Amino acid sequence: AQTVTQSQPEMSVQEAETVTLSCTYDTSESDYYLFWYKQPPSRQMILVIRQEAYKQQNATENRFSVNFQKAAKSFSLKISDSQLGDAAMYFCAYRSAFGNEKLTFGTGTRLTIIP
Amino acid sequence: DGGITQSPKYLFRKEGQNVTLSCEQNLNHDAMYWYRQDPGQGLRLIYYSQIVNDFQKGDIAEGYSVSREKKESFPLTVTSAQKNPTAFYLCASSMGIQETQYFGPGTRLLVL
Numbered sequence: 405a406q407t408v409t410q411s412q413p414e415m416s417v418q419e420a421e422t423v424t425l426s427c428t429y430d431t432s433e434s435d436y437y438l439f440w441y442k443q444p445p446s447r448q449m450i451l452v453i454r455q456e457a458y459k460q461q462n463a464t465e466n467r468f469s470v471n472f473q474k475a476a477k478s479f480s481l482k483i484s485d486s487q488l489g490d491a492a493m494y495f496c497a498y499r500s501a502f503g504n505e506k507l508t509f510g511t512g513t514r515l516t517i518i519p
Numbered sequence: 520d521g522g523i524t525q526s527p528k529y530l531f532r533k534e535g536q537n538v539t540l541s542c543e544q545n546l547n548h549d550a551m552y553w554y555r556q557d558p559g560q561g562l563r564l565i566y567y568s569q570i571v572n573d574f575q576k577g578d579i580a581e582g583y584s585v586s587r588e589k590k591e592s593f594p595l596t597v598t599s600a601q602k603n604p605t606a607f608y609l610c611a612s613s614m615g616i617q618e619t620q621y622f623g624p625g626t627r628l629l630v631l
Contacts, residue, residue, distance in 0.1 A: 408561070439619070449562075449609060449622035495561055505550070505569070505616045506577065509561025 406431045408498050410510035417486045418518050424471075425481045425513045427496030435501040438472065438479045443512070444492040452494070455479065457501070483515075491517045522546065523623035525610050530628045532597065532604060540595045540626045542610030551593035552611040552620060555579060562609060568593055569616050597628060605630050 407430045417423035429438070440452040455463045455472050462470050467487075471480045483490055496510040523544045532538045542551065550569050554562035564577030568587040582601025587593050593612075597604045607627050611620040 437619075441622075446624065447607060447627075448624045449611075451619060451621065454619055497561075501617070505552070505567050505575075506564050507554075507562070507620060509563075511559065511561050 406433075406436075406498050406500070406508050408496055408508050408510040410496055410513050412513045413511070414514045414516070416516040416518055417483075419486055419488060421486055422482060422484045423486055423515065425483075425494050425496075425515065427479045427481070427510060429477050429479065429496070429498050429508075431477070431498065431500075433500055433502065437499045437501060438470075439497040439499070439507070440468070440470070440479075440481045441495045441497060441509075442490075442492045443495065444489075449495070453481065486517050488517050488519065491515060523610060523612055523621060525608075525623040525626050527626060528624070530626055531631050532628060533631050535599045537596055537598050538628070540597070540608055540610075540628070542593045542595065542623060543591055544610075544612045544623075545591060546612060546614075546621070547590075548612035548614050548621075549590070550613045550616050550618070550620075551587070552613075553577075553583070553585065553593070553595045554609045554611065556607040556609060556625075565595065565608075567616075604628055 438455045442450045467484045493512045497507045526541045552567040553565040566585045568574040584596045610623040613620045
């Protein structure tokens with residue numbers, strides 16, 4: 405079974421600085437998708453970024469980018485120019501590309517932005 | 520506006536009572552999902568549905584039931600068999616089973 409590990413329960417960053425959230429996963433599959441979701445205090449899960457394992461290029465969405473290391477099974481999220489609105493729980497998630505409907509989530513990292 | 524709505528925002532259940540959580544989407548998505556979130560944990564899949572009139576159990580389906588009579592709607596019933604129902608419940612949908620899942624705002628269920 406696939407597992408997703410987020411080893412940083414909490415992180416903090418100064419406003420306008422850069423922070424990196426870590427995620428590792430375990431799978432025997434060769435093709436899959438990885439996601440970062442943000443859960444602000446409203447508790448709605450919001451998609452931040454998606455990475456397809458067969459693509460070597462790291463995904464980028466404005467101030468959010470990932471460092472995808474397939475051999476190391478690592479998928480970190482970098483947030484540049486941190487803003488107060490970035491404060492939230494961040495969840496890393498995995499989904500197989502082979503007909504598996506399930507998203508497997510990590511336990512999350514709580515990100516605090518210091519003004 | 521297209522999106523996913525869940526109601527109610529808060530729900531209280533008495534012992535031995537069944538309660539139903541609503542999930543509606545107007546995104547024309549084929550697939551819908553129910554997840555449960557407990558404090559300090561990620562989400563766990565309860566049930567999912569790929570098409571109307573079809574649904575499958577997820578990892579923690581015991582004590583829950585669903586129906587999918589319309590494409591737009593996927594209600595979740597928390598039955599009295601679910602002994603620890605207090606949690607945050609999130610509904611999601613996707614264009615297809617292989618597509619990215621988008622989430623509703625959630626329902627907080629509390630036991631009186």
